[in-house]
Amino acid sequence: MVRKKRVVLTFPHSLVDKPITYHLVKDYGLVFNILKARVTPQEEGRLVLEIEGKRENLNRGIKFLKDLGIRIEPLAQDIRWVEEKCTHCGACLAICPTQAFTIDPTTRKVSFDKKKCIVCELCIKACPYRAMEIRF
Amino acid sequence: MAKTIKEINERIKKGKAVVVTAEEIIDLVKEKGIKRCAKDVDVVTTATFGPMCSSGVFINFGHTKPKIKVGGGKIYLNDVPAYGGLAAVDIYLGASALPDDDPRNKVYPGEFGYGGGHIIEELVAGKDIRLKASGYGTDCYPKKELKTKINIRDLDKAILYNPRSAYQNYNVAVNLSDRVIYTYMGVLQPRLGNANYCSSGQLSPLFNDPYYETIGIGTRIFLGGGIGYVAFSGTQHNPRVKRTKKGIPKEPAGTLALIGDLKKMSSKWLRGTSFTGYGATLTVGIGVPIPILNEKILRFTAIEDSQIYAPVIDYSKAYPLGKETVLKEVNYAQLRSGSIKIKGKEIPTSSLSSYAKAREIANILKGWIKKGKFLLTEPVTPLP
Ligand code: SF4
Numbered sequence: 086m087v088r089k090k091r092v093v094l095t096f097p098h099s100l101v102d103k104p105i106t107y108h109l110v111k112d113y114g115l116v117f118n119i120l121k122a123r124v125t126p127q128e129e130g131r132l133v134l135e136i137e138g139k140r141e142n143l144n145r146g147i148k149f150l151k152d153l154g155i156r157i158e159p160l161a162q163d164i165r166w167v168e169e170k171c172t173h174c175g176a177c178l179a180i181c182p183t184q185a186f187t188i189d190p191t192t193r194k195v196s197f198d199k200k201k202c203i204v205c206e207l208c209i210k211a212c213p214y215r216a217m218e219i220r221f
Numbered sequence: 222m223a224k225t226i227k228e229i230n231e232r233i234k235k236g237k238a239v240v241v242t243a244e245e246i247i248d249l250v251k252e253k254g255i256k257r258c259a260k261d262v263d264v265v266t267t268a269t270f271g272p273m274c275s276s277g278v279f280i281n282f283g284h285t286k287p288k289i290k291v292g293g294g295k296i297y298l299n300d301v302p303a304y305g306g307l308a309a310v311d312i313y314l315g316a317s318a319l320p321d322d323d324p325r326n327k328v329y330p331g332e333f334g335y336g337g338g339h340i341i342e343e344l345v346a347g348k349d350i351r352l353k354a355s356g357y358g359t360d361c362y363p364k365k366e367l368k369t370k371i372n373i374r375d376l377d378k379a380i381l382y383n384p385r386s387a388y389q390n391y392n393v394a395v396n397l398s399d400r401v402i403y404t405y406m407g408v409l410q411p412r413l414g415n416a417n418y419c420s421s422g423q424l425s426p427l428f429n430d431p432y433y434e435t436i437g438i439g440t441r442i443f444l445g446g447g448i449g450y451v452a453f454s455g456t457q458h459n460p461r462v463k464r465t466k467k468g469i470p471k472e473p474a475g476t477l478a479l480i481g482d483l484k485k486m487s488s489k490w491l492r493g494t495s496f497t498g499y500g501a502t503l504t505v506g507i508g509v510p511i512p513i514l515n516e517k518i519l520r521f522t523a524i525e526d527s528q529i530y531a532p533v534i535d536y537s538k539a540y541p542l543g544k545e546t547v548l549k550e551v552n553y554a555q556l557r558s559g560s561i562k563i564k565g566k567e568i569p570t571s572s573l574s575s576y577a578k579a580r581e582i583a584n585i586l587k588g589w590i591k592k593g594k595f596l597l598t599e600p601v602t603p604l605p
């Protein structure tokens with residue numbers, strides 16, 4: 086059974102240039118999306134990934150990462166677009182750093198692509214109709 | 222060939238009126254020309270759906286036994302204070318009222334998740350609202366405390382009255398400072414991070430009748446999903462502003478005071494709204510019909526986004542200090558394209574009012590008129 090998981094990886098500087106994601110693909114057949122990547126001032130790497138694959142491969146892949154000394158946490162927060170509350174104003178459009186919202190030029194209606202969301206939470210504050218919710 | 226409102230109403234009653242929205246008229250005029258359209262089209266419908274802080278409701282909650290006089294006392298609806306300085310059981314709840322214990326901006330930026338606007342939405346939706354009142358007691362009104370629940374269906378009267386609505390044009394807000402600012406124009410990112418605007422542009426009522434030739438005191442309109450009327454010119458109404466050659470104001474200009482029966486309205490078109498760091502308010506749906514009496518009026522309704530300009534203002538310094546210098550004038554077509562260029566920088570744009578909803582309202586009003594359910598009115602007196 087194919088499963089999807091959103092995880093936050095935190096890894097020490099020593100691992101920053103290692104081909105970790107290569108192994109995830111090659112050895113465990115996992116498909117992933119990088120949602121957010123950054124190296125903190127402490128030279129720690131943080132990567133928010135969406136990983137997809139067979140359950141046993143997912144578990145093996147995660148074990149492989151842990152054994153390397155990478156901290157793995159599930160992406161605890163989840164952003165939800167409550168469509169019934171959305172007025173399609175577009176106040177979220179300019180604020181979202183990843184263009185997760187788009188407005189159809191013909192219908193002038195807004196849609197939300199969750200796959201692009203990196204849970205920065207900016208839209209939560211920017212939406213006047215409280216149509217963007219965060220779930221912990 | 223000039224028409225009168227009376228003639229148009231005759232056609233509406235017979236189900237023969239030709240009604241189009243302020244969006245549809247643009248292409249129609251391009252296709253058929255002014256002369257032909259002025260003859261064929263009877264009514265153009267305009268609309269807007271945006272946050273309007275100068276909104277509120279008058280409520281008469283009925284006399285209790287024994288009676289209480291709230292006038293001069295205190296009154297709360299779901300812990301949000303309303304105004305009680307009227308007769309015994311007449312009160313006014315404003316859209317931006319907040320519970321006394323709301324932290325406001327003490328924890329900056331405040332959330333303002335619940336205020337007067339949200340109560341108005343809940344009231345219209347038919348939800349029970351907690352009412353807590355206190356009076357000082359008189360010989361004729363002895364009761365001093367009241368705790369009860371009210372529901373819109375039991376109220377004697379509930380009237381939406383907005384001292385200011387439907388602003389004819391508005392600023393485009395940007396932030397030149399180095400920190401995020403939270404305004405009634407939304408969240409503004411530092412160093413020209415984004416630009417927010419708030420108008421339905423070519424669909425907006427007063428852009429389609431820039432000199433208030435048909436919209437006047439007494440004009441019947443779509444208000445919050447029900448029927449309303451233009452009560453007066455709104456607060457801050459100012460027709461004497463800079464205008465384009467076509468007569469379209471280039472800065473905030475006319476406004477309308479509106480009134481209507483809240484009991485017949487819908488929570489779909491009256492939405493409680495929260496601006497982070499700024500406050501609570503109400504988003505109001507308004508639709509205004511424009512009778513096509515002559516070619517001149519028709520020409521105005523054919524206005525399009527690319528011909529309507531708004532001033533870009535810095536909300537970090539210029540606006541709060543009252544020294545609004547215009548950074549640039551941009552048109553609504555540029556704003557709607559998703560980005561504008563200011564000081565050489567391409568910045569993304571966002572709207573606070575919903576064009577999609579405005580379009581929906583313009584079409585609903587068009588439907589009402591076509592079905593003969595909504596007749597046009599002569600203004601009692603023109604707006605200044
Ligand atoms: S800001 Fe909120 S209401 Fe407006 S389009 Fe975005 S999600 Fe919808």
Ligand code: SF4
Pocket residue numbers: 164180181182183184185186201202203204205206207208209
């Ligand atoms: S949290 Fe909101 S603003 Fe941030 S990336 Fe997700 S959708 Fe965009």
